[in-house]
Amino acid sequence: MHVPDHMFHDPAEVVAAAGAVAALTAALRPRRAAPAAGDGDGRTLVAHPERLASQAATAALVFGLQMVNVPVLPGTSGHLLGGALATVLIGPRRALLAVASVVVTQALLFGDGGIGALGINLWLIAILPVALAAAATALVRRRVPHGGFLATASAAGIAALLAPPLAAAAFTGFHALGGAARVDVGELAARMVGIHLAIGVVEAVLTLAVLAAVAAAGERAVPAAALVSAGGLSVLASSAPDGLERVAGDLGFAVTGGGSLLPVGAEGNWSIAAAGLTGAVLAAGLLAVAAVLVRGRAAAASAPAHNRPA
Template sequence: MHVPDGFINAPVSVAAGAVAASAVAVSLRGARRELDERTAPLAGLVAAFIFAVQMLNFPVAAGTSGHLLGGALAAILVGPYTGVLCVSVVLLMQGILFADGGLTALGVNITNMAVVTVVVAYAVFRGLLRLLPAGRRSVTVAAFAGALLSVPGAAVMFTLFYALGGTTDVPIGKVFTAMTGVHVLIGIGEAVITAATVGAVIAVRPDLVHGARGLAVPLKLRVDGRLVDAPAAPAAPVPAAARSTRPLWISGLVTALVLAGFVSYYASSSPDGLEKVAADQGIDAKAREHAAADSPLADYSVKDVSDARLSGGLAGIIGVGGTVLVGTGVFWAVRRRRADDLTAAATAAPSAH
């Protein structure tokens, strides 16, 4: 759903940029509460994984494909504020290095693919967790539902942007029907990928899944016919291997590299949902060439490498590596800012007398 330059006029693009910048600013502050020394590097990995999986377009209908948006996955794994930042980092890397998503449309894309998907997915996810019995299965089910609804939610937001600032004269009803129809199908793929990934991480390290925190249910004992909380057992020492996030980080990075560097070659070559709707309805009549169209990595291929498999694979590996470096740098900076804030608060607190 990467919106190119020229679909939305300048005033609405600027307004969307202001909304996106505000959302990122709020998320930078909120992420300070979500990130710690363990989750900061994992957030960078989540961004790189989303980049990799977005290269894997899957067929959804005749001549149409879809790909992961990633807002639901990021929000559930590392938190909603950090999730907005994860997807924003991916979109920035894609727009600057790979000419994917217009630079003047960056605000539109961040609002659609980062903000709206996270807000919709996390609201649905949290609402369902209040209704479902506590447990890992409920987290996976809620993740599936949140991801499923987040994609048509983003499609509706694009339709709103088009209604306010579309550069072509296409009836808004046609745009709405076409966008929501195809993106409901794409949402099914999003839901499957999100639920499978969340379930896999919960199976090995539930303590690192933001959306799975608080799953433990207090043990109940029946005393005189009444259920009461059992006394808390002494906490067992946690082995160093269990505390370390290195095995998960390495396995996640290897998976992302394999997906982007090798599996992406077999992705569907059909246009994605927005591209198909734009071509069918004439929305793309005034699309402009990307400012980075001459980038050495434009269109996810390495310039001057003639072999398509090698060119695409190298571009994917470079993208994953660049995204994990930039993302990890951003999240470590946010984490460090939180530590500085805590230190400042502690030194400013009046001493007890």
């Protein structure tokens, strides 16, 4: 689902980028009243989501899991988007920052998604999946206020199932507005949503598996899972085209990304593992920097007016 630069005309990429910046700014705007640990509902699977270590571990986990493409349909693979998983672990606002950090790291260092298409990828991989998960968890918790982990996991599973087809539908909408390839929008929508609904099943299963592990072993399972996925499972990733690549091939338009600054696969499995671990650390580091900046803005906004710098 990582969109390369050539797939959309420049105006569409600019509009998407401006919208993504506006959405991220609005979501991360400092609040006058300090939110609860769960970003409003007070419930996250991680006990202390406000800690930078918890947020960084979540970003590393999402990065690692996104490296693991698994077979979905014959000739098609898919990977986790991670919005639902991150939302339940650390809350929606922090999840948005974590997944966005992953998307930026992938574009800048791995050539996974174009720089020009970064705004589109932020919508497809970070903003929409996290918004969907936030809405699903809030709805379930209102309807089942004492549902505990089962209710939370159910909401996460539903959001994880629907996030890939939602992103696929959004991709089709972007393409209708400014896509470079000449394809029938109806056929593109049917193929994209259909394949990504199957990918959503995989996303839901992986999300529930990780949440169950964290519920059983505690939040120390988050960095452990990040290490295993980025440094171990990544070498087992399927080489089959992902959903977008499969649809592009079927409809006759190419998906080619930029080159990676890291030698992914150049020297065999060890380089894949090394690149995965390096990327996970860098995504966690970018998240930490961004979180500190957001925290600083929040502190400045909550300070009494007479204590603020002129």
